[in-house]
Amino acid sequence: MTSSAVQIRNLVVHRGGRPILNDVELTVGTGTVTGLVGPSGSGKTTLMRCVVGVQKIKSGQVTVLGRPAGTASLRREVAYLTQSPSVYADLTVQENVRHFAALHRKSKRDAAAAIERVSLGPQAKQLVRTLSGGQHTRANLACALVAEPRMLVLDEPTVGQDPLLRRELWEYFHDLARVDGVTILVSSHVMDEAARCDRILLMRDGRIIADDTPEKIRAVTGTADLDDAFLRLIEAPRIIA
Numbered sequence: 001m002t003s004s005a006v007q008i009r010n011l012v013v014h015r016g017g018r019p020i021l022n023d024v025e026l027t028v029g030t031g032t033v034t035g036l037v038g039p040s041g042s043g044k045t046t047l048m049r050c051v052v053g054v055q056k057i058k059s060g061q062v063t064v065l066g067r068p069a070g071t072a073s074l075r076r077e078v079a080y081l082t083q084s085p086s087v088y089a090d091l092t093v094q095e096n097v098r099h100f101a102a103l104h105r106k107s108k109r110d111a112a113a114a115i116e117r118v119s120l121g122p123q124a125k126q127l128v129r130t131l132s133g134g135q136h137t138r139a140n141l142a143c144a145l146v147a148e149p150r151m152l153v154l155d156e157p158t159v160g161q162d163p164l165l166r167r168e169l170w171e172y173f174h175d176l177a178r179v180d181g182v183t184i185l186v187s188s189h190v191m192d193e194a195a196r197c198d199r200i201l202l203m204r205d206g207r208i209i210a211d212d213t214p215e216k217i218r219a220v221t222g223t224a225d226l227d228d229a230f231l232r233l234i235e236a237p238r239i240i241a
């Protein structure tokens with residue numbers, strides 16, 4: 001039986017007095033990898049913040065793993081990787097990951113495994129502030145992974161990563177989904193990454209304007225290339241409600 005990890009109904013969010021999400025409806029199946037794409041400012045981060053439960057909403061419902069988003073018990077089950085890394089700059093990678101491991105009652109071995117997962121073994125004893133941008137993001141990811149969350153919400157996790165690491169991270173995300181049933185919601189600006197998702201949500205002006213598999217999105221727009229497909233959808237005449 002496929003259950004849903006996320007259910008969003010009639011979600012409206014205003015920020016700075018302006019509507020940012022407009023009546024978003026969404027169901028995300030458990031153990032799937034869903035990609036969130038769309039122009040800068042279209043509302044991807046805001047939608048992810050709603051799922052994590054850190055965004056004030058104007059109206060609607062957001063249910064995550066059967067509970068209202070933001071419920072205290074979800075903090076251990078939903079990990080959120082933001083665009084601004086939240087690891088401690090003056091601690092080493094290992095100290096950071098061990099700290100998050102302890103918060104989630106995980107062992108030092110779990111911490112070491114998470115560090116290996118993101119290929120930071122050689123930098124384990126390095127202070128976070130001396131890491132490169134891509135390494136910094138991976139240190140943050142290791143801190144999220146060590147909790148073994150049931151849901152991972154990742155805001156552009158592969159920014160600054162080289163192609164080999166990007167591929168490894170995506171393979172790992174898919175393993176987590178398929179093998180462990182982890183639900184993954186991930187934003188990206190890179191279309192070849194979006195193509196790796198089971199399903200793509202394309203946002204424009206705070207609405208989901210396309211929601212399908214990469215193959216179907218290509219077919220519907222009559223293009224072989226996802227970049228072109230998205231441009232066609234983004235540039236299509238706006239629907240007047």
Ligand SMILES: Nc1ncnc2c1ncn2[C@@H]1O[C@H](COP(=O)(O)OP(=O)(O)OP(=O)(O)O)[C@@H](O)[C@H]1O
Pocket residue numbers: 015016017020038039040041042043044045046047
């Ligand atoms: N604190 C805030 N106050 C007012 N407006 C905000 C605030 N945070 C975000 N916004 C606005 O909300 C809109 C959506 O922002 P959001 O960060 O969700 O977009 P995004 O699709 O994730 O963009 P990007 O791809 O550039 O990260 C933008 O127009 C942004 O300027």
